[in-house]
Amino acid sequence: MSYENLSSYQMVEIFSKIESFSSFDRTAPTWTPRLNKIIEILNDIDVSYSVKHFNVSGFERKFTNIYVSFDTESSDKGIVFVSHHDIVNAKSQNCQDNTASFCNLLRMIIHLKDNKPKIPVHFAIVDTEEHVNPYCCGSQVLSEDIKMGVFGNIQACVNLELTGLGKNIWVSSFESFEEETKEIITALNASPVSTPYNDAAVLCLHGVPAMCIGILPDSEFEIAISGVSYPKTWSLCHSMADTFDKISEEDMNLFLQKLIGLVI
Ligand SMILES: [Zn+2]
DSSP states (O other): OOOTTOOHHHHHHHHHTOOOOOTTOTTOOSSOHHHHHHHHHHHHHTOOOEEEEEOOTTOSSOEEEEEEEEOOSOOSOEEEEEEEOOOSOTTSOOIIIIIHHHHHHHHHHHHHHHSOOSSOEEEEEESOGGGOOTTSSHHHHHHHHHHTTTTOSEEEEEEEOSOSSOSEEEEEOOGGGHHHHHHHHHHHTOEEOOOSSOHHHHHHHTTOOEEEEEEEOHHHHHHHHHTSSOOGGGGGTTSTTOOGGGOOHHHHHHHHHHHHHTTO
């Protein structure tokens, strides 16, 4: 089958049926079924990518980041779009956390293959976010690669979490990088919220400008921006309730259009 014409929503359905391994499972192979499917899609759509393995103490297997780059002749700074691929609960469909996000990135990669971006655009589908260890995880490895110049000159990283349902874009950013992230946040018309731990916090901790973005439906969006409590969508994370029926193809497509609009 060809993945070229699938929407990000249709890709999530495929991943929701794959039983894989928890990020904490010491019996897991380096190449988990989820990781293999991501590689199968990248091979099928015929883009070049690189695989970055790294070690985590206490685990025999390797952990894995996957990078895709679209360079341009422009001297503008690039954007790195980030999403974690690892999971906590192997029995859950894990649709919102975080399959929807890396499927949105895969769909964006397919689009940029035929539509050259105006600025350099990079993608990092990273591992081990779920370990909640900012000093040893995929986004920490990514921060080292960015600082070593692997991705050239970078404006900021845009980390995606919970991007399967809703028409309102939220952003969690960090005052220390207000200047670097302002333009992107304004272009997305995103509203500031405070969020749980995520890869953007890790990147900022290591000196790389980053923000975390996601989407929410109206009622939950109000709760998130009020800061009174966490929206219920966020509590789906790692649970059996994080299922395919709770995401929306229309919402994902609208979100993708806004994301692509940042770079086209
Ligand atoms: Zn997540």
